[in-house]
Amino acid sequence: MEMILAPSETRRHMVVNNETTNGVMFNFVSTIAESSEDIMPNLDDFRVRIAERLDGKETNIVFDGTMLEIYAVGYANNFPMANKTFFKAREIGGNRTFQLPFSFGTNYNLKDGNELFVECTNKKLKDKAGTFVDNTLVVETIPSIGLKSFIPLFESRALEGTLEKHDLNLGSSVHQVIYLAPDGKSGEFDVARLKYKSDKLNEELSANNLYAQLSNTVEPDQDYAGTPIYLLNSLEPLHKLNVKLDFLSALSNRRLIIVRKVQTPEVINKYITKQAAHAQENLMAVKSGLTAEGCLCATAKS
Structure with missing residues (x-):
């Protein structure tokens, strides 16, 4: 559409x-x-x-x-x-x-x-x-x-502009946390330290650790420091997530983008039911094809 x-x-x-x-x-x-x-x-x-x-x-x-x-x-x-x-x-x-x-x-x-x-x-x-x-x-x-x-949910959260250090409870089903600099492409890498704690993952990263993940890529470039950056990028959903984020100085208009993938019982049950139905349809299609073309067992054995 x-x-x-x-x-x-x-x-x-x-x-x-x-x-x-x-x-x-x-x-x-x-x-x-x-x-x-x-x-x-x-x-x-x-x-x-x-x-x-x-x-x-x-x-x-x-x-x-x-x-x-x-x-x-x-x-x-x-x-x-x-x-x-x-x-x-x-x-x-x-x-x-x-x-x-x-x-x-x-x-x-x-x-x-x-x-x-x-x-x-x-x-x-x-x-x-x-x-x-x-x-x-x-x-x-x-x-x-x-x-x-899953249900995708994207949340933008403004950080308090008068603080250098932030202590944030981000809740459940979090897969990604993205830091967005004030103008979208600040030329200075201003994250000093990051610490997160959840049901599955407990890590503390220095500025060196964070910058390494930006430059250790196929095309290293100093400009990476000024992009939106992943503070967290997890394949597994994280629950009860707490993030402590320190900057070099206080600055207004900083944002975090929190990406959640929420799996409710209704979504999961419907997904499983549909998958089973599709598998049955595919099996019937294969059987129908074999019937039309003749059994391939003898050919496979020879």
Whole structure:
């Protein structure tokens, strides 16, 4: 499904149903320069709200924040990749387009009253010279095949600007914690120490440890220090998570993005039931194929 916000439109929403999707693609179409990192702080001017609905009633808020926070989720620890992809305009259908994908990490089978409500605001984009230019925002769901294995929840949490040290209880079902610098790409690596404690994991990392995970990559680059960075990236869900985060100095407009994958009994039971049904369908399809083509047992033995 697709919706288009013309330059004159400031807000629009769509209700997505009768399809399977695993994310949303945001396409910025404008006359802005072919390469422009200056649109990153400008992304905070664009707001997005995505919510689950059942029979028209809202059940879960998947995301409620800005495009800069979506950028942080997609490009944490990976500024060189962002520089080669998102910040390089594509010529698509004769239009200069910047593409920002937002993956849920799971599939939504939107039928039987299940829907996604997607609302966006549209603004002008800022070019390298600081000039604002008109922007057409094209919002598209990303088609997929598969089952819903968890409820994805993305939370943005502002850090107190007068504090150097933060003690945060982040709760349950946490998989990722991403630090977003004040302007989205601060040039100074300002995390001094990180300590987290949970039901499964207890670690303390120095600034050296954290910086090592940024530079020990396929394409080491000093610019990694200024990207959104993973403070935590766990394959296993962490519960009762407490994070102690120290900075070199106090500073306003720091944010954390907390990514949760919530597995409720309802979601798990439906996932198991659907998997079993699909396995049975696949088995019947295989048997049907063997019947049509003849048994392959003799061929396999010879």
